[in-house]
């Protein structure tokens with residue numbers, strides 16, 4: 001069994017949704033585009049899963065957060081795909097790919113051939129077993145990557161009201177889930193190996209603000225250690241968590257957020273990889289000219305830094321996907337991707353944004369005992385990164401603009417004195 005389709009998007013996550021929208025804007029005919037996804041639903045805004053989806057009151061549910069509502073664009077429902085003649089092969093895993101023959105083989109035994117392939121396979125959550133700890137399949141151990149995980153997490157939370165949760169990992173998933181657990185009236189202890197939360201981005205001073213805020217909500221932190229083993233009862237439930245430092249924590253549920261691995265497996269040995277992802281050029285084109293890669297799985301040149309990076313954030317998934325489609329449909333008019341990295345998070349009533357790169361010397365500014373503060377990163381005499389908590393729309397736009405322009409910074413003390421005013425004046 002086989003069929004031939006001009007454009008195939010492999011993966012049905014954030015990047016796939018934005019790529020589909022861009023294809024229709026650029027003009028494709030019915031039957032020219034197909035999306036193959038392991039997930040049973042059309043693309044949705046994955047960030048909702050650790051935020052609105054987990055709320056006890058009026059939680060977000062599909063179809064409300066299908067792409068592309070996150071960028072204030074049209075919401076692409078199954079009906080929209082049908083109306084645009086986009087073929088959906090959902091709930092179907094691609095189990096092998098042959099880029100020389102330009103074919104994909106699905107788990108249902110179908111061969112789909114393409115002229116152009118866009119790889120948008122995203123990433124999978126790292127499992128505790130990869131760190132030598134057994135128990136991921138216990139009934140009350142939760143991961144969070146897709147809708148099925150989020151649905152399960154909601155069910156487990158509902159059965160644990162008033163109980164104890166242990167959150168393993170102090171990154172994005174750990175921080176956002178810990179906040180949601182508290183809102184669901186569950187006692188939270190966070191455990192992670194670093195000296196402070198969000199170690200990939202936050203400075204100790206920034207981290208301490210958020211940790212204090214979380215402590216004020218009742219969250220406990222156990223830092224500098226990792227999970228050693230679980231106590232699992234006869235019904236297959238974790239009842240306690242033992243840490244490497246010997247601590248033993250009673251647990252009614254566990255949430256694990258210990259990082260991700262990009263889904264490159266189908267293409268290893270066929271395409272050039274870098275930084276754990278599929279290496280692409282400034283047009284999101286891989287080492288095979290018929291194959292593009294976008295989103296979490298792509299390692300692309302960040303012009304601003306003069307370096308190849310793989311980013312794991314929704315803004316880059318949206319924009320890299322749209323850029324790839326533009327490059328495919330209008331190659332002569334498309335210049336190199338010129339992307340300013342943008343990360344954000346919202347927890348409780350807090351909200352921050354970060355632009356650029358967190359390297360070099362750090363200058364903090366603002367009121368760390370209040371609600372608006374931030375930091376700049378300065379490398380080789382230039383502003384390269386900006387963080388702001390509690391800003392207004394105009395202030396966020398100002399730090400984004402300033403970071404993109406990379407202005408010279410001669411005097412760090414003066415930058416600290418000017419604070420947000422520096423970005424507002426650029």
Ligand code: FDA
Nearest residue numbers: 011012013014015038046047094122295296312313314317
């Ligand atoms: P994504 O993971 O969205 O999609 C990949 C798709 O490919 C999935 O549908 C998967 O099933 C499919 N697939 C993989 N292999 C396949 C195969 N072999 N066959 C068929 N289908 C296959 N970022 C941010 O900037 N701000 C935020 O607040 C958040 N919040 C957030 C919350 C949670 C819970 C998560 C898990 C992630 C975030 N992120 C985020 C990160 C952001 O969601 C992420 O960067 C994007 O979803 C990446 O989009 P992609 O399309 O690349 O992958």
Ligand code: NAD
Nearest residue numbers: 131169170171172173174192193226257258259312344345
């Ligand atoms: P992460 O990389 O943000 O954090 C991983 C954390 O795991 C580290 O901070 C560390 O504390 C911890 N860790 C690593 N090894 C460990 C071990 N053996 N034991 C205990 N802890 C360990 O990854 P994540 O939090 O799992 O997030 C997954 C993905 O989802 C990332 O790509 C992230 O960007 C994305 N995400 C982003 C947002 C956002 O941008 N607001 C929100 C949620 C998820």
